[in-house]
Amino acid sequence: MSIVFKPDETFRGDYSYRNSEAAILRFPFPFPEDRYMYSVNMEPHDGKGPSEAYCHGFDMDEHYIAECRDRAITLERDPGRCQVLPHMMSAQWDTLELLMDRLSIDYPEHFSLNKSGPDFGATWTWINRPLGLEQSFVFGDVATLPCEPFEYITRQAQGDFAICDQREGTLFLDAGMVTSQADWSLDFNVGMNFMEWHGPVPLAHQAGVFERALKYLMMIRLGQPVRRLNWTMTVNPRLDTAPETLPEWGPDRASLMPENIGRKLHLRVELQTLWRLPRSNALLFPLRCYLASLDELVRVPKWGKRLSRVLGTLPPQLVEYKGLTRFLPTALDYLAPFDDGETLSAGTAAGTERLAEPA
Amino acid sequence: MKLKPSEVTSRPVYEPLRADPNAARHWLVLEAGSMDADLLAALGTAFAPVVQRLQVYWIGPEAPTTALGSLAVLPGVAALSQVLEQARPLAINDRLCAQGTESFVWSVAAQAAQAGLTQSQVQLAHAGSQRRRVWCTHCHGFTEGVTTNVVDCAGCGRYLLVRDHFSRRHGAFMGVMVDAEQPGVRPAMQEVFP
Amino acid sequence: MNGSSLQLRVVAAAAISPSLRHLQLASADGASLPPTGAGAHVLFNLPGAGRAHRNAYSLVNAPGSRSRYDIIVRRVAASRGGSAAVHERLQVGDALEAQWPANLFAPIRGARRHLMIAGGIGITPFLSYLQDASVRQTGCELHVCCRETEQGVFAPWLPADAPVSFHWDNEGHRLDIAALLGHQPAGTHLYVCGPSELNASVLNAAAAAGWPDDQVHTEHFGSGSGGEAFEAVLQKSGLSVQVAADESLLEAIERIGVATPCLCRGGACGVCVTTLLEGEAEHRDHFLSQTDQAAGRLIMPCVSRSRGPRLVLDL
Numbered sequence: 001m002s003i004v005f006k007p008d009e010t011f012r013g014d015y016s017y018r019n020s021e022a023a024i025l026r027f028p029f030p031f032p033e034d035r036y037m038y039s040v041n042m043e044p045h046d047g048k049g050p051s052e053a054y055c056h057g058f059d060m061d062e063h064y065i066a067e068c069r070d071r072a073i074t075l076e077r078d079p080g081r082c083q084v085l086p087h088m089m090s091a092q093w094d095t096l097e098l099l100m101d102r103l104s105i106d107y108p109e110h111f112s113l114n115k116s117g118p119d120f121g122a123t124w125t126w127i128n129r130p131l132g133l134e135q136s137f138v139f140g141d142v143a144t145l146p147c148e149p150f151e152y153i154t155r156q157a158q159g160d161f162a163i164c165d166q167r168e169g170t171l172f173l174d175a176g177m178v179t180s181q182a183d184w185s186l187d188f189n190v191g192m193n194f195m196e197w198h199g200p201v202p203l204a205h206q207a208g209v210f211e212r213a214l215k216y217l218m219m220i221r222l223g224q225p226v227r228r229l230n231w232t233m234t235v236n237p238r239l240d241t242a243p244e245t246l247p248e249w250g251p252d253r254a255s256l257m258p259e260n261i262g263r264k265l266h267l268r269v270e271l272q273t274l275w276r277l278p279r280s281n282a283l284l285f286p287l288r289c290y291l292a293s294l295d296e297l298v299r300v301p302k303w304g305k306r307l308s309r310v311l312g313t314l315p316p317q318l319v320e321y322k323g324l325t326r327f328l329p330t331a332l333d334y335l336a337p338f339d340d341g342e343t344l345s346a347g348t349a350a351g352t353e354r355l356a357e358p359a
Numbered sequence: 360m361k362l363k364p365s366e367v368t369s370r371p372v373y374e375p376l377r378a379d380p381n382a383a384r385h386w387l388v389l390e391a392g393s394m395d396a397d398l399l400a401a402l403g404t405a406f407a408p409v410v411q412r413l414q415v416y417w418i419g420p421e422a423p424t425t426a427l428g429s430l431a432v433l434p435g436v437a438a439l440s441q442v443l444e445q446a447r448p449l450a451i452n453d454r455l456c457a458q459g460t461e462s463f464v465w466s467v468a469a470q471a472a473q474a475g476l477t478q479s480q481v482q483l484a485h486a487g488s489q490r491r492r493v494w495c496t497h498c499h500g501f502t503e504g505v506t507t508n509v510v511d512c513a514g515c516g517r518y519l520l521v522r523d524h525f526s527r528r529h530g531a532f533m534g535v536m537v538d539a540e541q542p543g544v545r546p547a548m549q550e551v552f553p
Numbered sequence: 554m555n556g557s558s559l560q561l562r563v564v565a566a567a568a569i570s571p572s573l574r575h576l577q578l579a580s581a582d583g584a585s586l587p588p589t590g591a592g593a594h595v596l597f598n599l600p601g602a603g604r605a606h607r608n609a610y611s612l613v614n615a616p617g618s619r620s621r622y623d624i625i626v627r628r629v630a631a632s633r634g635g636s637a638a639v640h641e642r643l644q645v646g647d648a649l650e651a652q653w654p655a656n657l658f659a660p661i662r663g664a665r666r667h668l669m670i671a672g673g674i675g676i677t678p679f680l681s682y683l684q685d686a687s688v689r690q691t692g693c694e695l696h697v698c699c700r701e702t703e704q705g706v707f708a709p710w711l712p713a714d715a716p717v718s719f720h721w722d723n724e725g726h727r728l729d730i731a732a733l734l735g736h737q738p739a740g741t742h743l744y745v746c747g748p749s750e751l752n753a754s755v756l757n758a759a760a761a762a763g764w765p766d767d768q769v770h771t772e773h774f775g776s777g778s779g780g781e782a783f784e785a786v787l788q789k790s791g792l793s794v795q796v797a798a799d800e801s802l803l804e805a806i807e808r809i810g811v812a813t814p815c816l817c818r819g820g821a822c823g824v825c826v827t828t829l830l831e832g833e834a835e836h837r838d839h840f841l842s843q844t845d846q847a848a849g850r851l852i853m854p855c856v857s858r859s860r861g862p863r864l865v866l867d868l
Contacts, residue, residue: 246496279616
């Protein structure tokens, strides 16, 4: 099925972003049960999943061009959203190779990659049709690209990317392209180790969770990527919810009312994948962001009902930590009429191929 | 003044400074206004085994008399860069220790890193005021000497909540605008890091 | 492009010394191999007399190679089968199954300098280090302790201008470890790979010379893992096995057909960690914390054994 891009939709200002019906149906809805339980929930990222969004290594959808434009705007305003520490050059080339190889194989109508040879010193030609780019360069030679390889390729991919160096028995966040994060600062966190960058997460009472997670991450193998989902809620389809720009988007969080909450409040899902990189032995950590408004989600009857039940039973400390306190009652009031109490199937699949009419 | 414990795992926890008997040169850098007789006596004991290869730098006026041996006075942390330059080549068995307020010791750490010492070669310990250097998430500027839970950013004027999340690279605590959702609605300012 | 096992074919094999054999491997179907990093190894399934052996060998080819992997294997006199298979049974054209590459001994990318000490066959990971452009650019030095007659053996894998010194056990040629470690520049990282005696003496010398612990790295090249025979009971499987004196607990478990995950087979990576229900472990691993080892409820079967006659495992 070919992608119909929406190049002019916006993630700021007039917020013209909308999901097509196809995009709603492929949304990675994160709740398999009526109650949300926080868990590590890692699984293999191997081409199968409850929706098409899981089926490619690096998912591309109708928002591709618009997201790349929004990233470019964010970087223009704040170049510090892309930082790479000096020792990470090998990991940069690993990342460029992985993304170019995957995108050109998974989306041959949009991307082409020709190589005179597979390794450093060879001439590669990369064609990105949606963005109208063609670039010949020498793999391994920074001078032959318009900017460093990590920035070069992540400007052409959806979602944020972090690269973790693995040393001293832990991981270090030593590179990032972070323009659609849920509220953490790359400039503050770059160079931190695993325990440091998780500093503010309130899980002190679950001693050992982070130690076990770290051991698991350090054993991720080349050729066996894994994935998990994270979720929160965002007012307006805004990608740039960095703490840096909090003064811009903060006031929106107090702007929700019954008559606008269906359109303005979005479920924000991060499909996080983890890839061992071959030459650097680093870990690539893409965070692919998906946004869908309440009024889009309720067009999948199962999702509207499930979302109502999940939000209605969230533990108070999670409500607080995810920043939902101010508008949760209004959201629950909006969702309640869509829940007829029907027993729902377990799992996150939409369970339908046709959407209900918009409310 | 004892630092308050925190659940935030990035918040540094300091151990008393120790000599390393396997190491060679030791540099000890002390902040004048933060050290007292008891702390100096404790350092004298801790560093006695390496006193022959110890050089102490006193940052601030009026060097005290101590059992620490060879002591030189420097006008500020910036002067350390020349000291380390002249000590080249720096070796894996050199050690640098610093004690004072947090912004002092992390400024020393930055000098050490600049000169090529690794983090394992540098020890930091706290003494004196709990005042903090605060990094503003919005303008990326620094506000020095913060003793309160909220502060006006010296760079952009926004009213920042001072958090325990700490960046070793910046040597500062994170400050985030506290009234972004409802401008003007602010918690009362209290002195919490005297 | 995802995968866990590789189907390989031997494309070249040669004795490079009386005890060393070089094998070159390609993908059986001609597809590209996964690229590798400096310090990476591959776990091979080697055909044995009676049973298969799984041995890990460092890759000595240039990092990033997509068409060929190269390994050098020492014939171990008291071999439990793996190196014997390489030396006596494998021929050009033979098929070989292996796991995708993994890396437990990668160079520290932020180091200001890399200092490498190798003992005998322990040189192999450093052959890939010396073919890594950024390691060379940073500045490095390799010291090899080997037999005098073996100096030239590794030349095909050493770049012409590589900073290598050879040392052997004779007057004027021994490596003075203390002198070498004495005054290295700040920010240097030290890597040692060889028999456990060499590793231990370098680690001790480094500590005595004031090296910070986190700037010293070793790869343990599996040496003596035998010991007393003992019984291993696998509770969940309802099976039990006599672990022989010359096989590891993991090998015994595999021998009776019970599958259990593993990776490095050297006690370092943690993949094979198993719950111990009864009995006292003799820990020989480098993965479990002191607390975990003392608590005695976990064991790494690839290297560890039993203090007593019987262990009961949650397998």
